[in-house]
Amino acid sequence: MDEKHHLRQFLLFVFALLIxxxxxxxxxxxxxxxxxxxxxxxxxxxxxxxxxxxxxxQGPEGLLLTEFGELxxxxxxxxxxxxxxxxxxxxxxxxxxxxxxxxxxxxxxxxDYLAGYLQGLLLLYVLLVFGLLCLCxxxxxxxxxxxxxxQKGVFVPPASVIALLYQLNVLLVPTLAxxxxxxxxxxxxxxxxxxxxxxx
Amino acid sequence: xxxxxxxxxxxxxxxxxxxxxxxxxxxxQLSAAIVLPFDSSVVAYGKILQFGDSGFAVSIEAGCxxxxxxxxxxxxxxxxxxTWRSRALAIGLGFLAVQSMNIVRIISLFYLGNWNLxxxxxxxxxxxxxxxxxxxxxxxxxxxxxxxxxDVEELAVSNG
Numbered sequence: 001m002d003e004k005h006h007l008r009q010f011l012l013f014v015f016a017l018l019i020x021x022x023x024x025x026x027x028x029x030x031x032x033x034x035x036x037x038x039x040x041x042x043x044x045x046x047x048x049x050x051x052x053x054x055x056x057x058q059g060p061e062g063l064l065l066t067e068f069g070e071l072x073x074x075x076x077x078x079x080x081x082x083x084x085x086x087x088x089x090x091x092x093x094x095x096x097x098x099x100x101x102x103x104x105x106x107x108x109x110x111x112d113y114l115a116g117y118l119q120g121l122l123l124l125y126v127l128l129v130f131g132l133l134c135l136c137x138x139x140x141x142x143x144x145x146x147x148x149x150x151q152k153g154v155f156v157p158p159a160s161v162i163a164l165l166y167q168l169n170v171l172l173v174p175t176l177a178x179x180x181x182x183x184x185x186x187x188x189x190x191x192x193x194x195x196x197x198x199x200x
Numbered sequence: 201x202x203x204x205x206x207x208x209x210x211x212x213x214x215x216x217x218x219x220x221x222x223x224x225x226x227x228x229q230l231s232a233a234i235v236l237p238f239d240s241s242v243v244a245y246g247k248i249l250q251f252g253d254s255g256f257a258v259s260i261e262a263g264c265x266x267x268x269x270x271x272x273x274x275x276x277x278x279x280x281x282x283t284w285r286s287r288a289l290a291i292g293l294g295f296l297a298v299q300s301m302n303i304v305r306i307i308s309l310f311y312l313g314n315w316n317l318x319x320x321x322x323x324x325x326x327x328x329x330x331x332x333x334x335x336x337x338x339x340x341x342x343x344x345x346x347x348x349x350x351d352v353e354e355l356a357v358s359n360g
Contacts, residue, residue, distance in 0.1 A: 090325075093325055096325075096329070096330065099330075100333070164208065164211055167207075171268045172207065172268055174329065175269075175330060175332070176272055195341060195344040
């Protein structure tokens with residue numbers, strides 16, 4: 001099969017697979033985000049014990065509860081207010097990398113599908129956990145400001161780093177990481193060999 | 201390295217103020233110019249497109265402008281061996297391809313949002329970013345194909 005046919009087949013399969021992959025992901029996005037929420041909850045509540053109460057799962061969303069409440073429009077210690085400040089986070093803005101990767105992976109002709117797929121998923125999940133951590137830190141920074149950024153005895157990344165990591169993880173990683181993992185894993189596939197072999 | 205540098209540059213306030221925001225405004229104006237002749241119920245001002253009857257509006261913001269996708273394409277093209285002429289051509293045509301797709305995205309989202317907000321959110325947040333990245337991937341693959349064809353032709357000329 002020549003390079004043109006590999007390419008056509010790949011493109012056709014990608015578009016055909018995107019629909020069922022996104023459909024399945026929409027149904028499964030709640031349970032899919034659960035382990036990431038659990039891991040980030042452990043990280044945040046250990047890293048910032050005076051700021052973060054817990055990160056709960058609410059379907060595909062996470063609810064980040066802080067140790068602060070609100071009084072006259074300002075964040076104060078939760079003991080001074082009647083409720084805790086919390087905000088929801090959409091894990092799907094990070095986890096849509098999974099159906100994208102799935103479509104790319106299974107649209108490419110390979111000898112072995114499953115092992116590579118699981119490795120790719122694992123890598124994407126690590127990035128998802130890191131992305132969720134950055135998402136939480138950005139929310140804490142925006143909502144709590146100095147209460148979060150100026151904690152005594154706790155290392156908090158500078159605001160500019162949090163902002164950059166947030167943008168990177170929301171705007172680039174969910175689409176770029178699946179494409180990069182796919183390209184790396186497909187480097188010995190007939191499609192990539194036919195393209196790279198001649199072009200390189 | 202190119203990717204990280206360009207992305208960091210994009211996030212700098214002066215770059216946002218003088219390049220990204222005006223460019224995003226231009227995209228909004230271009231989208232409006234495409235829609236207005238066909239739909240008299242649409243009004244456009246600044247970076248906002250609005251339906252006059254339902255009041256539904258979209259504001260085209262930084263992050264909706266395809267700049268990140270273009271950065272990925274530029275990084276991929278520069279990372280791969282090629283002549284500067286072929287690289288410049290790939291980046292120029294790729295930029296046009298990404299932005300054409302992005303205008304389709306803006307217009308489709310505008311109409312989807314007027315019809316159903318849930319579907320709008322789903323398509324806006326999850327599906328279109330993937331389609332834009334797929335566009336980048338296809339442009340890059342076509343660039344590799346074009347490079348390989350150019351190499352073969354060059355070889356044929358040099359042989360005889």
